[in-house]
Amino acid sequence: MINKHLSSLWNRSFKFQLIYGFGVILTVLIVSFAYINLSFQKDFFQQSGMKQILNTSLSLVQTSKVWVMANDYVGLEAVVNDVSMHDDLVFATIINPDGKIIAHTDTSYIGKYVADAKRIKYLQEHQSSADKNDDSIEILLHNDKSIDIIRAIHEADKNIGYVNIRLDQGLRTAAIENTITKGIAFTLLSILIGISFAYFVANGLTKSLSSLMLSVRRYSDGKRDEVANEDTVKEIAKLASEFNNLTNNLNKAEELNQKLTERLELAFIATQDGLWDWDIVNDTIYYSPIWKKMLGYSDEDLSSEISAWQERVHPDDLEAALKAIDEHIAGKTQEYTNIHRLRHKDGTWVWTLDRGKVLYDENKKAIRMVGTHTDITKETNERAAQQHTLEHQAHHDALTKLPNRLLFHDRLIQGIEKAKRYKTHLAVFFIDLDRFKQINDSLGHDVGDKVLEEVSDRLMEITRQNDTLARLGGDEFTILMEDLHKAQDASLLAEKILKSLLEPINIKGHILYISSSIGIALYPEDADDAMSLLKYADAAMYKAKDEGRNKFEFYSAEMTRVASKNLLIEASLREALDKEQLEVYYQPQIDGVTDELIGMEALVRWNHPRDGLVSPGVFIPIAEETGLIILIDRWVMQTAIKQVVKWRKDGLNPGKLALNLAMKQLQSKQCTQLITDMLEDAGCKPEWIALEVTEGQIMKNPEQAIVILKEISQMGIELAVDDFGTGYSSLTYLKRLPIDKLKIDQSFVRDLPFDEEDIGISRAIIALSQALYLDVIAEGVETKEQRDFLVENGCRNIQGYFYSKPIPALEMEIFLKEKNI
Amino acid sequence: MNLYIMKIFVLVLVVMLSFGCSSSEENSYEPLYSNAPIFMKNKVYIFGVHPLHNPNRLFEVYQPMVDYINARLKGSELRLEASRNYAAYDEKLFSGYFHFSLPNPYQTVTASSKGYKIFGKMADDENFRGIILVRKDSGIEKVTDLRGKSVSYPAPTALAATMMPQWFMHEHGLNINTDVKNSYVGSQESSILNVFLGKSAAASTWPPPWRAFIKERPEIAEQVEIKWETSHLPNNGLVVREDVPADVVESVCKIIFSLHESKEGKAILSKMELSKYEKAEDATYDSVRLFLKRFEKEVRPIRGGDLNDK
Structure with a gap:
């Protein structure tokens, strides 16, 4: 009932909440504080009383002990009198084990016996023995008026007497009561002041609020010029001011709204x-x-x-x-x-x-x-159709009807946005037909276009509905593969494409075989913008082509790094070719038995103006990768051939000139023609030179190598297999190759004649050459032991530092002259 | 109405507050006394030991024996009581306050004429003798070498430590009253230190304190030697007030004389540097009575001063 009443009061009035809330919190705080403070003081007083009685009794125990042992009443009286000077001491007494009073501050008690239950009980309990660790203290009485304790005097494990003291607590109690009285008075006063303050504040507040409330009501009743009184306490004044601002703004908004509505209506009527x-x-x-x-x-x-x-x-x-x-x-x-x-x-x-x-x-x-x-009948009738066609043309390839570069780029950008939003992956395929140019060149553009249409159809069949297949131009196609879950999905598609495009194409009776190279770049793994993805897919495609075509490659960061480094070195190398920083060195090849010169190998050296002599180990692989090796080899061949011809004209015998031939050269159709031209230009006989092809390069594409090498061999040029033993030759191919010589790779020579394995391998190569009726030469021979071992085992052709390092033409000329003499 | 509710609220709080502060237990207790003992299990017999140690040490040494006896007595118990000095002890003994007592031989003899019966004594009579110490470098060979010199004693009435050595010197040709300067220095240790420091030519004491001194100050004892030993007299006696029931006395006798037969009893005796307690009777102390008589007659009067230490 009361609860309900209070709750309704509470919910009804802010004033009530303020006064009671403030009052309750204040009361709880002050009462708690006062309670804690008073309890603390009370405890302090009581503890001080206890402390004093314990101290007094302990000193009495100590001073009286010897007199108790001697049962000496006179001595005991003296020590008991010593403690009687305390103002609040009621009595002090010493009791013997029989309960007999042997000393007392009131001497009339001496000789009497204790007769109250408390002490008798205590004495009986502590009679038998004494606990050394305990003074057997017992509080007989502890209240506001008195504190009374008894404790044992013990000696030789025996309680020989007891000290009983009573102190008057009156003074302390009075002090406590005084503090409590003052505490309560202070508490009441504080609460009273606090609640009065709350009452006044609440009254003021509610008055201001009522006034503001009245203003609100008047405004809502339509009195638009109502202004609330702002002359009141700060917070409510702020509220009133906000209210006035609000009514101002509302009035303005109302006007504006009306204008807008009119304006809009007019606009629609007009348009x-x-x-x-x-x-x-x-x-x-x-x-x-x-x-x-x-x-x-x-x-x-x-x-x-x-x-x-x-x-x-x-x-x-x-x-x-x-x-x-x-x-x-x-x-x-x-x-x-x-x-x-x-x-x-x-x-x-x-x-x-x-x-x-x-x-x-x-x-x-x-x-x-x-x-x-909007009615656009007039405008649309003529233009709409036209525009549609134009737009389609702008975005599609005329031949294949596939999206063109523009649209593909657009779709790619959208695809990336979507992938970003849905956190999915996508793949960009860059497809290039291998040797498409040959078809165009040999069979004409009509056939080429048909091939492209056929390829487009096949790709359409393979790709999914929501993938975008586009033709960028020429024989370049791209595919945007969206919603990619794993890179493997892209691999699957790539394999399908490769397989599909390998199928022969029948056009106008021509059965055409083509293949393709595919590069793939992934979002977001490789790049997150359209340009980069296309560029990287392109780079990966070139890698695939480089690796032998009819395959696909994923883009890797290494490609960019290598590509940029290659670009640098390529540029540098081109410059070197232009500025003749390259130089041909010659390393003699010697008959290890007679020490006669049998020939020399032409080796390229790059004398970089800034970096000095650049190791062929650094630039040859890059030159091979970039294709620059073709230019370099040609230049070396030309230079060396001219040099040899010159020497021969001078009457010197340089023996057979060994030239390195890069596989890239072999792949070129004009290779044999080129060599023929070169020899003719210089007036060099084919039997004066030998071409060295590395085993690894031959084995990359042995069928093709066999065809070209046969042509070269038929020209009368000696052919040698370089780095033999490192390229996993198939003996079948080796037999079919038109070669004349095997060159034992220096890696097998280096540890001769100590390494068992190398001994075995070099012996095997020599044995193989003998079995196939091939000549054999060892390179990298540096010591007499190596030379001797090789000669003893049947390889008498020796090239290496043991005889001479590669030397410039001028030095070689001197060498030759010495040999000729 | 709001104010009314508020007042009630405040009142409740104030009441709570005052309750909280006056919550001490409202108990009461006043001590009561009576003229007769209210509780007493056993008949208590007071056992007074003469002040051969200070009270603390005395309790340390003798309380175990009292406990041992009490553990074996039925219906009664002994209570050990020390005394502040010989005067206090003598007063209690000769006024018949103690039921049992362990007086020195002189007091034993006196007590036998004041209502006490001699029933036993400490054994090891050979310890109850006087010894005379000199510095090893003093050059004193004969008792007569002490003539004209100073001799230190603990107290004039100590039987073993003073009177017996004086009798010894008397018998060896010195007139105690004229030939030497008697210096009563108050304690056994003091007497020994006097001769070490050269303040006296000889020091008079008896075996137990000398043995203790050797243990405590071996470096000093090293420079001092026992020059002479007196003959011995019966050791401290055990007396009982004549009104103590015969069966109680008999029980106490039985326990105390067989102390040395148990391990526990042996430990108690060793604290007293004693081998055992033994039976004695009035005639056992005749030799003491004779010594005192001759000492008074031939050396000096005893009565007049307190008969204090040995």
């Missing part, structure tokens, strides 16, 4: 745009009178339903229009725009430009869509 407002939640729609008029109806003629619009849309346009709306609602477009035809009441078609915007609630749910219909 004759129809307005529609679709409540998606309730699926109702508002059409403005102008909208209806546009179709020849009056305001009452058409219902406010979606069907009013939908039924009048041209059947050919409806699907696109609905799709555009759906896409906009789904958030795929920034703005809904669609051009469609609406049926006029008179049966004609009205071209309308429909534009609108959707509104979402806080849960991203579409709740409303508003837009306009």
